[in-house]
Amino acid sequence: xxxxxxxxxxxxxxxxPPEPFVQSLAALERLLPGQYLHLVHHRAPAMLYPELAPRxxxxxxxxxxSGLFHIVVWRETDDEAKNEALSQLERMANT
Amino acid sequence: MKLDxxxxxxxxxxxxxxxxxxxxxxxxLISAILLVLMGEESLMSRWTPGMLAITHGVVxxxxxxxxxxxxxQMLPVLAGAVIPSPRRLGNILLPLWVVGILxxxxxxxxxxxxxxxxxxxxxxxxxxxFVTSCGTALFRATSQIDSVxxxxxxxxxxxxxLILGMMLGLGHIGLLPLLRPLExxxxxxxxxxxxxxxLVVSVAWQVVPMFQITAAYPKQIVRLLAPSLFGLFxxxxxxxxxxxxxxxxxxxxxxxxxxxxxxxxxxxxxxxLQTLWLQYKRKRKISDGHIHYWRIGCVCLVICIFCWWAxxxxxxxxxxxxxxxxxxxxxxxxxxxxxxxxxxxxxVAFLVWFHLQGLNTRRMMAGEGLxxxxxxxxxxxxxxIILQLRIFLLALLLIPVLLVWPALYWxxxxxxxxxFGLMAYxxxxxxxxxxxxxxx
Numbered sequence: 001x002x003x004x005x006x007x008x009x010x011x012x013x014x015x016x017p018p019e020p021f022v023q024s025l026a027a028l029e030r031l032l033p034g035q036y037l038h039l040v041h042h043r044a045p046a047m048l049y050p051e052l053a054p055r056x057x058x059x060x061x062x063x064x065x066s067g068l069f070h071i072v073v074w075r076e077t078d079d080e081a082k083n084e085a086l087s088q089l090e091r092m093a094n095t
Numbered sequence: 096m097k098l099d100x101x102x103x104x105x106x107x108x109x110x111x112x113x114x115x116x117x118x119x120x121x122x123x124l125i126s127a128i129l130l131v132l133m134g135e136e137s138l139m140s141r142w143t144p145g146m147l148a149i150t151h152g153v154v155x156x157x158x159x160x161x162x163x164x165x166x167x168q169m170l171p172v173l174a175g176a177v178i179p180s181p182r183r184l185g186n187i188l189l190p191l192w193v194v195g196i197l198x199x200x201x202x203x204x205x206x207x208x209x210x211x212x213x214x215x216x217x218x219x220x221x222x223x224x225f226v227t228s229c230g231t232a233l234f235r236a237t238s239q240i241d242s243v244x245x246x247x248x249x250x251x252x253x254x255x256x257l258i259l260g261m262m263l264g265l266g267h268i269g270l271l272p273l274l275r276p277l278e279x280x281x282x283x284x285x286x287x288x289x290x291x292x293x294l295v296v297s298v299a300w301q302v303v304p305m306f307q308i309t310a311a312y313p314k315q316i317v318r319l320l321a322p323s324l325f326g327l328f329x330x331x332x333x334x335x336x337x338x339x340x341x342x343x344x345x346x347x348x349x350x351x352x353x354x355x356x357x358x359x360x361x362x363x364x365x366x367x368l369q370t371l372w373l374q375y376k377r378k379r380k381i382s383d384g385h386i387h388y389w390r391i392g393c394v395c396l397v398i399c400i401f402c403w404w405a406x407x408x409x410x411x412x413x414x415x416x417x418x419x420x421x422x423x424x425x426x427x428x429x430x431x432x433x434x435x436x437x438x439x440x441x442x443v444a445f446l447v448w449f450h451l452q453g454l455n456t457r458r459m460m461a462g463e464g465l466x467x468x469x470x471x472x473x474x475x476x477x478x479x480i481i482l483q484l485r486i487f488l489l490a491l492l493l494i495p496v497l498l499v500w501p502a503l504y505w506x507x508x509x510x511x512x513x514x515f516g517l518m519a520y521x522x523x524x525x526x527x528x529x530x531x532x533x534x535x
Contacts, residue, residue: 014308014379018448018471042304042311054460 006034006084012041021047028057028073036074036085044069058082062089106172107181109450109529114189115164116443116522122156122196123515129200131508135501141420142275148200153427155196155218157515158291161435163188165298165442166229166246173301174246175237178228191221199264208268215264222257226250245297245321252289252325255332256282277339281332283423288359289328291431293321296366298438306441307386309373316369324362331355360400367393384480388437391488395429417498424494436487436518443522444474447529454533466532474525483517490514 010027012020020041025048027037039045044061052059052073059073070092072085126149130137137145167185170176178184195217202210230250236243259282266273304311311317334351370393374386399422406418451468458465490510497507 016306016308017445018452021452051456054456 006036006081007038007088008035009038010040012039012045018047020045021051024048024073025051025055028052028055031075031081033075033078034080034084036072036078036081036088038085038088039069039071039073041069041071042067045071060086060089062092064092106449106453107167107178109446111181111185112164112168112446113443113522113526114185115160115167116439117519117526118189118193119157119160119164119439120515120519120522122152122160122193124512124519125197125200126152126156127508127512127515130511131505133504135504138497138501138504141423144203144206148203150427151203152196152200153432154286154291155192155199158431158435160192161439162291162294163192163225165438166294168442168446169298170229170232170236170246173238174233174240174243176229176232176235176243178232184224184228188221188224191217191224195221202264202267206267211264211268215261219257219261222253226254241300241317242297245293245300248321248325249290249293249297252285252293252328256286256290259285274339277335281335284328284331287423287426287431288363289325292363293324295431295434296321296324299366299370302438302441303370303373303389307374307377307389308379309377312369312373316365320362320366324359327355327359327362331359360404364397364400367396383477384484385437385441387481387484388433388487391491392430392433392437395425395433395491399423399425399430420498421495424498428494429491433487433491436483439518440475440480440521443525444471447471447474447525451529451532466535469528469532474528475521479517479521483514483521486510486517487514 008027008031010023012023015023020039024037024039024045031037044063048071049059056076057073058076059071061069061071063069070089072089074081074085129145129149129152133145133149137143137149140146141150167178167181171178171181195214198210198217199214201207202214230247233243233247233250259278262271263273263275263278263282265271266275266278300312300317303309331352334348334355337345338348338352370389374390402418402422402425406415406422409415409418448468448471451466455465455468490507490513493503493507493510497503
């Protein structure tokens with residue numbers, strides 16, 4: 001089961017550029033300890049990736065056969081968020 | 096992997112695409128003023144000096160100039176095709192290109208040999224430099240997005256257009272035979288349908304789903320459309336060559352032309368209708384100027400093809416001449432102008448935001464204070480884009496009337512001058528906005 005208090009889900013599919021980028025960065029700034037950001041999009045957010053490391057975030061991307069991309073992002077120092085994010089990706093891969 | 100468009104690290108400086116985007120409306124303005132000054136005599140046929148100067152001013156001065164700037168910006172970041180020293184390339188390319196266009200316009204108007212020679216040399220040098228730089232980058236491209244093949248074919252079409260154009264230029268001064276209208280028709284086909292058409296189509300695969308939030312184009316269309324069109328253009332050129340030199344009386348040639356032309360028309364109509372369908376089916380129902388421009392452009396392409404076929408099927412020579420001219424004008428002033436204007440506003444606003452965002456990231460990493468990055472809609476306001484759209488529509492709707500009633504040349508010229516003047520004002524405003532925020 002997904003712990004909804006740990007996941008911040010952001011569906012970027014209906015947003016026009018640069019909103020996916022702007023909203024993702026805003027959501028990252030609001031992340032609480034233990035929380036991770038889960039992005040859903042039609043493509044991999046190439047612009048966002050180089051912005052993560054300087055802000056202390058790490059990400060992992062999974063492309064589904066449906067063409068959807070699931071991206072999880074967590075604070076580099078937050079092991080609890082990392083574990084939650086990676087197990088969420090694992091669950092997505094098995095569905 | 097499908098990437099979300101642009102990567103900051105590979106982007107050329109904003110001044111590189113911007114100098115091309117700012118030059119384009121000014122060159123368009125010259126063509127609109129020419130229309131007012133030359134009067135209705137310039138509209139009597141496609142061969143008048145005025146008509147040739149105006150057409151080349153728009154097609155080279157506006158369309159190709161915007162396309163040069165857009166490709167220099169888009170190739171590195173969209174296709175991973177890195178162009179070395181983009182600033183230096185822009186510094187060399189733009190003066191050669193602009194002076195070459197002005198020389199060509201003067202050559203048509205004055206008919207002097209040295210001006211044709213100057214235009215051939217300058218435009219030839221500019222295109223060779225541009226195609227060599229972009230072509231090399233594209234063949235080394237790391238990303239294999241669907242648009243890359245179409246872009247390569249568009250560049251090949253540009254080279255073919257250039258070669259034919261240089262031959263025509265030398266034909267004007269008697270150094271080569273001037274094979275009009277056959278050579279001119281093939282030159283126009285490669286320039287309008289090959290270079291411009293294939294590039295618009297290839298860019299659409301990325302821009303329409305991304306900025307209009309539609310579903311993606313069907314995979315078969317994306318894979319097959321550009322190479323099929325390119326193959327058909329080659330076949331048509333071969334048929335023209337055969338009809339003029341080898342098999343003048345063969346009864347099979349007219350059939351060959353009809354089959355090739357039906358296929359080209361079907362592919363272009365498929366592109367238009369598919370784009371309109373994607374827009375119609377989009378979940379987000381909020382429309383903006385960019386979408387309206389695309390919609391007008393696609394509708395114009397369908398009407399243009401209808402007029403082209405009607406001109407071939409009707410017997411009355413006066414109506415045939417009218418429909419044939421209307422078809423070409425609808426392609427240039429309707430389809431391409433609408434889509435290019437819409438895309439230009441979207442791309443320029445996005446680039447301002449994109450480069451300011453990049454500046455903020457660099458400031459953050461250097462521990463400096465951040466700047467306030469404006470919203471895209473604040474760079475060029477939607478109200479202004481809609482105002483421009485109305486003027487453009489008026490200028491466009493006047494064209495069918497103008498071709499019947501050439502005395503309206505002054506009103507059409509003024510409306511197009513207003514269109515390009517507003518475009519220059521809006522784009523100049525966007526550049527100023529960038530400078531103001533970046534250096535605040």
